[in-house]
Amino acid sequence: MEWMIYGANGYTGELMARYAVEQGMRPVLAGRNGKAVEALATELKLPFRIFSLEQVDSVAAELNDMQLVVHCAGPFELTAEPMMQACLKSKTHYLDITGELDIFERAAALNAKAEEAGIVLCPGVGFDVIPTDCVAAKLKEQLPDATHLKLGFDSRSRMSRGTAKTSVRRIGHGGAIRRDGKIVHVPLAYKAEKIDFGGGEKLAMTIPWGDVSTAYHSTGIHNIEVYIPASPKLVKRMRQMNWFRWLFRAEFMKRWLMKKVDQQPAGPKDNEREQHVTWVWGEARNAQGETVVLREKVLNGYTLTAQGGVTMAQYLLNHTVNGGFKTPSALYGSHLVDKFRVA
Structure with a gap:
């Protein structure tokens, strides 16, 4: 075939x-x-x-x-x-x-x-988005009446050029979560909290990851947020960017940033991918406050x-x-x- x-x-x-x-x-x-x-x-x-x-x-x-x-x-x-x-x-x-x-x-x-x-x-x-989508589905199986879902991942692997280009093109649009069944656009680093993804507790911030869409379609859970680790310095910088992120929506700025990305290596080498595996985490909560947490250690993202x-x-x-x-x-x-x- x-x-x-x-x-x-x-x-x-x-x-x-x-x-x-x-x-x-x-x-x-x-x-x-x-x-x-x-x-x-x-x-x-x-x-x-x-x-x-x-x-x-x-x-x-x-x-x-x-x-x-x-x-x-x-x-x-x-x-x-x-x-x-x-x-x-x-x-x-x-x-x-x-x-x-x-x-x-x-x-x-x-x-x-x-x-x-x-x-x-x-x-x-x-x-994007197999492991997080599957964690979402497993959490729904364990807590069928879940009303809130948090997902996240901890990967120390550097980005490929393609991933970086997607990120710089998206930054001007800010963040996104799902609230009451609808996608809501929010500021960059809208929320920050400490999360143990599997390798120890870290500060993490919300990102507009694809699961804001897919986890809803997979589980029907109406409130969804996605997190990645971020230092206090990065959280502060991202929140400051909200004041002028409109600039990053301009095509000339996107083109300039993408040219900068083109100067970087294509992506992580074989040995880097072998060394840098990924922790995936999820937490589901129902209206009664019951929670279920799930962690998976998976291959490097690429x-x-x-x-x-x-x-x-x-x-x-x-x-x-x-x-x-x-x-x-x-x-x-x-x-x-x-x-x-x-x-």
Whole structure:
């Protein structure tokens, strides 16, 4: 069965392509950078295609013989919409590795069209958001009447260029939480509290992580916040940025910051990924004040993303699934996180 990794020449796309080959799979590698995609495909002895995402009809034509695509080319606020629309036209399952809140909500809004086309739209099949989504689902199983959910993760791994670009493009929009079932935009570092993610108690602050969307769709819990560790100095700096974060919404500022990001290394090296695993934490609370806490120690985020994309592709290639918008835990089950747990 034919499937594609689009953006295969990017840092995470290449990790995914190499892992797929290790698993005995032969995805079609694709992207707009002809030389880079061809070089990787030649090395891995895989078929490849070169195309951009500018015209939906043209993209759909490239996907007509594909059962699914794992979309790895960000920033997804620019690339996800044309790829999802093309997948609807070509009736190709859509997976991606985004953590961008708006992309999850957009995919959810396309649920009816995906059902009609008979395809799955499942963003976030990497570190964004497999482990946190599964922790959310497990907490819901343990506390079915939960009304409040907090999630978070502690990762000391440095960012890839793609992750950094997404972050700088998003910073001007501030933070986000879910309150009473609705996404509410809040200031940067809106809340800060001490949390033991698994490696000891740390100060942490809220971030607009994708689970503000996905955990709601996975669990139905109406109040959701997501946290990462942050020093007091960083919390203070982020709160000061709220006074002028409007500046970061300007395209010229985004372009300048992205050029700065391009000067950084592509992403963490193999030994860094092996050393820097991730703690994932969640706490559910019901109206009576009962709480349940869950912690998972999982692979480095980039390693998990490479393996997660391939794992979900294998699942869809080998199972008949009703079309529509899905979260990773809803598609595969909350036990998906077990595949990426480390001792």
